[in-house]
Amino acid sequence: MAGLVSAQLRIVHHTGFRYSGGATASFNEVRMIPRSTHEQQLLQSRVDITPVPWSYSYTDYWGTSVTAFEVFERHESLEVTATSVIDVRRAPDANAGLGWAELESDPVKDRYCEFLLLGERVQPADDLMERVQSARALAATPRELAEQVVGLINAEVAYVFGSTSVHTRAADAWQQRSGVCQDMAHLVIGSLRSVGVPARYVSGYTMPKRDAELGVPYAGESHAWIQYWDGRWVGVDPTNNVHPGDLHVEVAMGRDYADVPPLAGIFTGSPTSDVFVSVEMTRLT
Secondary structure: OOOOEEEEEEEEEEEEEEEEEEEOEEEEEEOOOOOOOOOEEEEEEEEEEEOOOEEEEEEOOOOOEEEEEEEOOOEEEEEEEEEEEEEEEEOOOOOOOOOHHHHOOHHHHHHOHHHOOOOOOOOOOHHHHHHHHHHHHHOOOHHHHHHHHHHHHHHHOEEOOOOOOOOOOHHHHHHHOEEOHHHHHHHHHHHHHOOOOOEEEEEEEEOOOOOOOOOOEEEOEEEEEEEEEOOOEEEEEOOOOEOOOOOEEEEEEEOOHHHOOOEEEEEEOOOOEEEEEEEEEEEOO
């Protein structure tokens, strides 16, 4: 198929917590195994946890693979390593897309109501909402508007590592005009929802080195982008202003970051904890 991009990737995601005074128990969930979709197929996966916990796996409401686990012994640290092999095949979007009348129909609004809600995390600032509404009045199609919104956020919000946290609201990131991939995803999602375009949050991995040698591991990145509904879910990466290609791997999907954290939970016995994380990606084909 003309324009098809493909790659087979091995991903090793290592993360966990170090507890300042040792934890007596911890309860966590892991979302680190890629999804199988029409654009990617999971070939192998495993999750290794230290200390060895009681665990079980399930698929959550949004279709994400989750490993839930509990540790009931004292531990100074918690380590999780998720290893997966994924085959990614993405073709150019040949879908004609929807018109505004189709997008605003009751069946679409009913089916995708959860991806139209403006929660606190994604609510746009008033000045941004005004600009998006002005663009909506001139855009011939939802797709045209979505591309304009992504371009706007990419142009006006600088990527500054450490400038925000996982709790930062989209409106605050907009006011300071800086953030990370999570913030840019939230800004685009809220902007699109504010004018009636269903949009959802996607977390996953990306391999920055496009000319990677086969079989050589490189540092990868945990990443976030968005998908909007246009007769099908169309992915866009606001941080890089591109459509996901063969080096973007989907892991989790939801309304916003709160639905998709890679590792989240609670612990007892220690006043504080520090998180550590690394991602290694190897191109196999």
